[in-house]
Amino acid sequence: MKRYVDYFGLVPLLAFIVAFLGFPLLAILRFSFQDSEGNYTLNNFQTITSGIYRDAFWLSFQLSLFSAAISLVLGFIFALAVTRLQIPILKGLISTASGVFANTGGVPLAFMFIASLGTYGLLTDWLRKLGIDLYANSWTLYSFSGLLIVYLYFQVPLMVLVSLPIIEGIKREWREAALTLGAPYGLFWRKVIAPIIAPQLFATFLLLFTNSFAAYATAAALTSGSLALVPVQIASLISSNVQVDGANTAMALGVGMISIVGIAMTIYIVLERRVVKWRN
Amino acid sequence: MEKLKSFLNKSLLFLALIIGVLFFLLPIYASTVFALQDVEGNYSLDPISRAFANEEITRSLLLTLRISVLTVVLTLLVLIPTVAWLHIVVPQARKFVEFLSLLPLVIPPIVQGVGFLYSMPSFLKSTPYALVFAYMILAMPFTYRALDAAFSAIDTKTLYEASLTLGAKWRTLVFRILIPNVRTGIFAATFLILALVLGEFAYASLLLWDTFPTVLAVAGMGDASAAVALSVLSLLGVWLALNVINLLNKSNRSIVNVGVR
Numbered sequence: 266m267k268r269y270v271d272y273f274g275l276v277p278l279l280a281f282i283v284a285f286l287g288f289p290l291l292a293i294l295r296f297s298f299q300d301s302e303g304n305y306t307l308n309n310f311q312t313i314t315s316g317i318y319r320d321a322f323w324l325s326f327q328l329s330l331f332s333a334a335i336s337l338v339l340g341f342i343f344a345l346a347v348t349r350l351q352i353p354i355l356k357g358l359i360s361t362a363s364g365v366f367a368n369t370g371g372v373p374l375a376f377m378f379i380a381s382l383g384t385y386g387l388l389t390d391w392l393r394k395l396g397i398d399l400y401a402n403s404w405t406l407y408s409f410s411g412l413l414i415v416y417l418y419f420q421v422p423l424m425v426l427v428s429l430p431i432i433e434g435i436k437r438e439w440r441e442a443a444l445t446l447g448a449p450y451g452l453f454w455r456k457v458i459a460p461i462i463a464p465q466l467f468a469t470f471l472l473l474f475t476n477s478f479a480a481y482a483t484a485a486a487l488t489s490g491s492l493a494l495v496p497v498q499i500a501s502l503i504s505s506n507v508q509v510d511g512a513n514t515a516m517a518l519g520v521g522m523i524s525i526v527g528i529a530m531t532i533y534i535v536l537e538r539r540v541v542k543w544r545n
Numbered sequence: 546m547e548k549l550k551s552f553l554n555k556s557l558l559f560l561a562l563i564i565g566v567l568f569f570l571l572p573i574y575a576s577t578v579f580a581l582q583d584v585e586g587n588y589s590l591d592p593i594s595r596a597f598a599n600e601e602i603t604r605s606l607l608l609t610l611r612i613s614v615l616t617v618v619l620t621l622l623v624l625i626p627t628v629a630w631l632h633i634v635v636p637q638a639r640k641f642v643e644f645l646s647l648l649p650l651v652i653p654p655i656v657q658g659v660g661f662l663y664s665m666p667s668f669l670k671s672t673p674y675a676l677v678f679a680y681m682i683l684a685m686p687f688t689y690r691a692l693d694a695a696f697s698a699i700d701t702k703t704l705y706e707a708s709l710t711l712g713a714k715w716r717t718l719v720f721r722i723l724i725p726n727v728r729t730g731i732f733a734a735t736f737l738i739l740a741l742v743l744g745e746f747a748y749a750s751l752l753l754w755d756t757f758p759t760v761l762a763v764a765g766m767g768d769a770s771a772a773v774a775l776s777v778l779s780l781l782g783v784w785l786a787l788n789v790i791n792l793l794n795k796s797n798r799s800i801v802n803v804g805v806r
Contacts, residue, residue, distance in 0.1 A: 275638065342561050343562070380776075499659060530650055
């Protein structure tokens with residue numbers, strides 16, 4: 266017989282989660298299916314799948330896709346360089362730095378890039394002296410590609426943190442076995458390494474995607490709302506309060522975000538579990 | 546031929562390393578120069594003293610520090626007993642609680658903030674310290690993971706039974722057996738919370754509280770040099786926290802953890 270008393274120790278944590286995650290989540294769900302008068306309706310979901318809100322989802326999606334893909338490649342190469350070159354203390358230093366960079370972001374990051382690549386930024390100035398005018402062709406830091414560069418600053422370190430254990434999981438014996446048996450280096454990578462790390466890399470891609478999809482602070486501070494990503498739209502709907510059913514539309518946008526992130530994270534967790542099981 | 550190939554390989558990797566390091570160091574260098582150089586090209590620490598003379602900024606920093614300390618203390622108070630209980634009494638419930646702890650990852654911070662705004666009673670919306678509860682939730686996927694990993698690394702149940710059989714008191718069990726053994730997890734959770742609270746913007750701006758990130762965002766409009774100086778300092782602050790915690794930790798296990806923003 267199960268002893269229900271055994272579960273009493275979990276009550277504080279469960280109560281806390283229900284109060285501060287359950288209630289907010291319920292509120293979002295309920296309001297997203299209501300108009301501002303409290304009548305039940307599906308209008309909000311019609312609103313967010315058309316016009317500027319559909320564009321916002323598309324913009325957020327593209328930004329997350331590009332930033333995840335680019336940081337996946339760059340971060341992996343960087344982590345490969347760090348592990349393969351075997352320079353003493355380098356690995357410790359890089360993983361500490363990555364821990365810091367992956368965990369910062371937001372407002373300070375935006376200001377650092379304004380100081381570097383903004384219209385009057387120092388790097389912009391240097392490049393201008395070298396004859397490269399970044400701002401000549403109507404490019405700005407506050408555009409899509411500018412924000413993409415800024416996002417790499419926390420996405421690549423996250424990729425490095427995740428890649429280091431993946432690369433260290435590639436055993437020396439595998440390479441030695443393959444090379445002794447006469448496999449060329451390229452074949453070894455294609456037939457041995459790729460199948461092993463592909464699921465892990467795909468899981469990491471999803472992690473990077475959701476990380477950038479959910480990010481708000483960096484975009485808000487850098488573009489002051491001019492680049493209409495979904496989180497930016499939610500914040501402006503809540504704070505401006507001019508649109509009919511504005512808050513309800515924001516909640517529906519929230520439900521949309523939760524669905525997309527939820528799907529990606531579910532696949533991520535399933536893949537991660539399989540990898541862990543396989544590794545042990 | 547083989548030697549040449551391996552040399553080329555090494556050089557390419559080295560080049561990748563240099564480019565990567567430059568990508569991360571250049572903005573820090575550029576920001577430092579931008580912040581500390583005046584119009585004539587002279588360097589001074591003026592922007593930093595200006596920033597700290599600004600009462601709004603110091604007040605917001607103090608508030609953010611108090612919130613982060615409270616978040617650390619409350620998280621440890623709630624999670625350490627719960628995770629210990631899970632390992633000793635009901636290990637079969639671990640999967641379920643882990644699943645619950647990951648839920649905040651699925652809900653973007655800005656959406657959580659909106660939910661908080663529309664579901665909390667007004668007494669929780671009238672004090673910035675209610676952010677502590679929000680930040681406990683935001684950090685939970687990582688803090689729970691860190692502590693659960695620490696308790697998994699030791700054989701919690703055996704330690705518990707052995708110490709009780711040997712006649713240890715509860716106080717001994719908790720403070721001299723369990724906590725010292727999971728200190729890596731405690732340090733990791735502490736660092737993750739500090740980094741998160743020092744940068745959290747979504748909740749604070751939605752609820753209109755003057756924490757360090759929201760005040761910094763406004764300050765940037767007025768005094769760019771001071772704002773950039775503070776930005777570099779806050780990055781240094783997170784780096785310093787990580788190093789201090791790593792030093793205190795003394796164990797070989799690194800506490801660097803995967804954070805999601």
